[in-house]
Amino acid sequence: MQARKIGAVAATAVAALAARDLLQKRHALLRNFPVVGHARYLLETIGPELRQYIVTSNEEERPFSRDQRSWIYASAKEENNYFGFGTEVDVEHVQGHAYLKQRTFADALPDLHDPQAALPSAKVLGGPRGRAGAFRPTSVVNVSAMSFGSLSGAAITALNKGAAQAGSMHNTGEGGLSPYHRSGGDLVLQLGTAYFGCRNEDGSFNLSKLKDVVAGAPVKAIEIKLSQGAKPGLGGMLPGAKVTQEIADIRGIPVGKDCASPSRHTAFWDVDSMLDFVELLATETGLPVGVKSAVGEQGFWQELATLMARRDRGVDFVTVDGGEGGTGAAPRMFADSVALPFRMGFSRVYGTFAELGLTDELTFIGSGKLGLPENAAVAFALGADMINVAREAMLSIGCIQAQKCHTDKCPTGIATQNPWLARGLDPASKADRAANYLRTLRKELLKVSSAVGVAHPGLITPADVEMLNGDYEARPLAEVYGYQAGWGELSTQLAKEITALMTEG
Numbered sequence: 396m397q398a399r400k401i402g403a404v405a406a407t408a409v410a411a412l413a414a415r416d417l418l419q420k421r422h423a424l425l426r427n428f429p430v431v432g433h434a435r436y437l438l439e440t441i442g443p444e445l446r447q448y449i450v451t452s453n454e455e456e457r458p459f460s461r462d463q464r465s466w467i468y469a470s471a472k473e474e475n476n477y478f479g480f481g482t483e484v485d486v487e488h489v490q491g492h493a494y495l496k497q498r499t500f501a502d503a504l505p506d507l508h509d510p511q512a513a514l515p516s517a518k519v520l521g522g523p524r525g526r527a528g529a530f531r532p533t534s535v536v537n538v539s540a541m542s543f544g545s546l547s548g549a550a551i552t553a554l555n556k557g558a559a560q561a562g563s564m565h566n567t568g569e570g571g572l573s574p575y576h577r578s579g580g581d582l583v584l585q586l587g588t589a590y591f592g593c594r595n596e597d598g599s600f601n602l603s604k605l606k607d608v609v610a611g612a613p614v615k616a617i618e619i620k621l622s623q624g625a626k627p628g629l630g631g632m633l634p635g636a637k638v639t640q641e642i643a644d645i646r647g648i649p650v651g652k653d654c655a656s657p658s659r660h661t662a663f664w665d666v667d668s669m670l671d672f673v674e675l676l677a678t679e680t681g682l683p684v685g686v687k688s689a690v691g692e693q694g695f696w697q698e699l700a701t702l703m704a705r706r707d708r709g710v711d712f713v714t715v716d717g718g719e720g721g722t723g724a725a726p727r728m729f730a731d732s733v734a735l736p737f738r739m740g741f742s743r744v745y746g747t748f749a750e751l752g753l754t755d756e757l758t759f760i761g762s763g764k765l766g767l768p769e770n771a772a773v774a775f776a777l778g779a780d781m782i783n784v785a786r787e788a789m790l791s792i793g794c795i796q797a798q799k800c801h802t803d804k805c806p807t808g809i810a811t812q813n814p815w816l817a818r819g820l821d822p823a824s825k826a827d828r829a830a831n832y833l834r835t836l837r838k839e840l841l842k843v844s845s846a847v848g849v850a851h852p853g854l855i856t857p858a859d860v861e862m863l864n865g866d867y868e869a870r871p872l873a874e875v876y877g878y879q880a881g882w883g884e885l886s887t888q889l890a891k892e893i894t895a896l897m898t899e900g
Contacts, residue, residue: 423793423807423819435795456796458719463767464790470835471791471828492863493773493872495855498848503898505841505850513562514837516758517853517885517893518780520616521683521711523756528681530615532781534563535852536771536836538829539762539783540585540620540687542570544642545800546789547817549825550809551575553792556822557829561837566783569620569656571645572608578822581613585687587620589656591646600662602679604647609680616712617676619669621660621688622734623716639812666698670708677711685712685758690740691733696747704751713748714783715741717763737763738777742876745778749882754778755889766832768839775840775852776860776872778883784836791832792825850897854890857883 409430416422416429425432459467462483469476484492514535521529538558543551545568552575558565559579567576569587576582586605589598593605608614635653643650663669669686677684690696703709718734734740741761748754761779765771766787774782790796793807800810808820840852847859857873864870873882885893 420821420824423809423821423825424795426819426821427806427808427816458764459786459790459796464796467766467787467790467832471832473831473835476835487863488866489863490865493769494861494863494869495769495772495843495847496859496861497846501845501848503850503894504845504848505897507838507841507845514841514851515893515896516781517851517889518755518758520758521677524677524683524709524711526677526681526683526711528615529683532564532615534561534833534837535781535840536561536766536833537564537583537781537783538566538580538788538833539785540566540568540583540618540623541785541789542568543573543575543645544570544812545810547805547808547811547820548573548575549817549820549822550789550792552578552822553820553825554788554829555580556826557788557792557833560826560830561833563833564615566618571647572612572614573645577612578826581615583616583618584609584612584614585618585620587656588658588660589646589654590662591648594647598657598661602675605676606679609682614682616683616685617680618712618714619660619673619676619684619686621686622691623687623689666695666702670699670702670710673710674708683711685710685714685760687714687716687762689716689718689734690744691735693743693747696744700747700751700753703748703753703756706756710757712758712760713744714760714762715744717741719763737761737765738773738876741774741779742777742878746877746879746882749778749879754882755886766836768836768843771836771840772843772852772855773860773872776855776857776883777876777878780853784833787836788829788832791829793820793828850894853885853893 413429416425416432419425422432424435462478466476486492513533516532516535519529519531538554541554551573555565555576555578563580564583565576565580566583567585569585569589569591571592572582572584586593590600592608593601595601635651638648638651638654640650646654648654663672673684676682699710715737717737717740719736735743745754745759748757758780759778760781760783761774762783762785764786765774765782766784771782786794789809792809794809795807797806799805803811803813805811805816808817811817844850844852844855847855849855857871857878860872861869862872862875872878
C-alpha cells in the first residue's frame with residue numbers, strides 16, 4: 396500500500412512537471428521533450444566536472460567551445476557573461492591566437508554607458524555610388540543569411556523581431572522573403588542562383604517580381620549570393636517532399652516537385668555582365684547592391700576590382716564568407732576543405748581592392764564565426780566595416796549545437812520544418828534574447844575599441860593586433876596577412892566623421 400502511494404505521488408509529480416514543461420515558453424527543448432529534457436540541463440550543469448576528468452576542456456569543443464557558447468547564452472539572457480580566475484587559453488603557445496594591444500592614452504573614446512550600445516557603420520552603404528536608397532546602417536552587427544526552409548518560421552520570426560529591437564538588419568537568405576521576415580526588422584534581400592521569389596517558371600530571373608517584393612517590404616539592400624562558406628561552388632536540391640504549399644508560394648515554385656538550385660547564376664555569366672546586372676538592380680530599385688561569396692581563386696576579385704577602378708559601375712558592398720562551413724547543410728568535404736578560412740579569404744579580397752585605392756568606395760562585410768568579440772575585433776582590424784552573425788544568432792535563441800541542422804530533427808525547433816519541434820520555440824521570448832545578444836556584442840566591441848584607444852571598431856587597425864607565432868613569439872597582423880602601410884584603415888575623412896558621430900554630446 397505504501398509503495399502504491401509513493402508511486403502515485405511520483406506519477407502525479409511527473410505529470411505536473413510534464414504539464415508545466417508543455418505550457419512554459421522559456422525553453423523550447425522542454426516543450427518538445429517534457430520531463431526528459433531536464434536531463435540535458437542537469438548534464439550541462441555538471442559538464443565542467445565531467446569534462447575535467449573524462450572528456451574535453453572548455454576550450455576544445457568545435458565548432459563553438461563551451462566557453463564561447465556560455466558567453467552567448469549569458470549575453471542573450473542578460474546574465475553575467477564575465478569569466479573568473481583567469482583565462483583557460485594557453486596564451487603563450489596557441490598558434491594563431493590574436494592579441495589586441497591596449498593604449499594608455501587616447502584622444503577620443505566611445506560612450507560605454509549607452510544602454511542601447513548604438514554602433515552605426517563608419518560608411519554610408521551605397522553612398523559612394525550615389526544610390527537613391529543609400530543609408531548609414533545603424534548597427535555594425537547584423538543577422539546573416541539563413542532562409543526560411545532551412546530555419547523554421549518561428550526561428551525566422553524570433554531573429555527578425557530581435558533584429559528590429561536591436562536596430563540591426565536581417566538577411567533573408569536565398570529562400571525568398573517569407574511572412575516570417577515581416578516582423579519589424581529591416582531586411583537585406585538575398586538573390587541566389589534559383590532567384591526564389593522573383594523568378595519565372597523556367598527558373599530565370601524576373602525583374603518585375605523583384606521590384607514587387609522590394610516595394611512590399613522594408614528591404615534596405617540587395618545581396619547577390621555567388622557562394623557561401625558552407626558549400627562554395629555547389630548547387631542544391633530541395634526535394635519535392637519538402638516543397639509544401641507555403642514554401643512553394645514563397646519561392647515561386649510548383650508544389651511537391653523537386654527544385655534544383657544551380658551552382659552558377661544564369662542572369663549573368665562573367666564579371667562584366669555581373670556588373671551590368673548590379674547596375675540594373677540598383678537603377679530599378681534605387682537600393683545599394685552587393686555580392687556575397689566565399690573566397691577561392693583570385694581572378695574573379697582581381698577582375699572585379701579592375702573594372703570598378705574605371706568608376707562607371709560597381710558593387711556597393713562585398714560580403715566575404717569564411718570557408719569554415721556554417722549553417723547550411725553541406726558535404727563534409729566542402730565544409731572542411733573548399734574555400735579559404737575567413738581571415739585568409741577576407742585579407743586577400745580587401746588587399747585586391749586596396750591595391751587600386753578602392754576601399755573607401757565600398758563597404759566590406761565579414762561573415763564566419765565573427766559573432767564572438769575577439770574574432771570580430773580582428774575582422775575590423777583587417778578592414779571589415781560590418782559583420783554578419785548566423786550560428787551565434789541561432790545559439791542566442793536556444794540552439795544547443797546538436798549539429799542536426801541537415802536532418803530536420805533540430806531538438807530546439809530552429810533548423811527544422813517539423814511542426815512539433817518548431818512549436819517548442821516561442822518567438823516572442825526568443826526575440827528578446829536575440830536582441831540582447833546583438834546589443835551585448837556591440838557593447839563588447841565598444842569596450843575593445845575603448846581599450847585600444849579609439850571611438851569605433853572600424854578604427855581598429857592591423858597595428859593594434861598581433862598573432863602568436865609559435866612559442867613566445869608574435870607577429871603583427873599586417874605582416875601575417877601581407878598588408879601594406881595604410882591597409883585596413885579608414886580614410887582620414889571617414890575616421891573624422893565616425894569619431895564625431897560616436898563622441899558627439
